[in-house]
Every structure is written in structure tokens, then in C-alpha cells.
Amino acid sequence: MKNYKVEVLTFFSKMTLDKNHIAKSSQEEVQAKLDEYAQKGYQLVSTNATGYGTAVYIYLYFEKSY
Helix, strand or coil, X not given: CEXXXXXXXXXXXCCCCCCCHHHHHHHHHHHHHHHHHHHCCCEXXXXXXXXXXXXXXXXXXXXXXX
């Protein structure tokens, strides 16, 4: 049997000349979530990202086998 979890992280765009600022600023928070779920025995199985307005939503899909 497997247990599934979805984690959604939201990041907002800001005025800057750096087109990669969301990727750079979100890296630490995404890594922290990966570490948190790994300590609980979950594995990352899929990811997805969508943008709406000035926000970027990153979806992390985890599973854990029992």
C-alpha cells in the first residue's frame, strides 16, 4: 500500500532585471521541503509548475510505501 502527499509552494514575481530570480530565490525553500519529506520516508515521484499572474505555483508529489 502507498501513501501519497502533495505539497504546493507559491512564489511571487518582483520587479527585477534577473529573469531567473524566482528559480534562485525558491531553491532553498524547495530543498527544505524535499529534505523534510525524505526524513519522513517519502520519495519525490513527480513535479509540476504553473504560473498565474505574478505567481508561480510549484507542485511536489511524494509517495511512501508501507
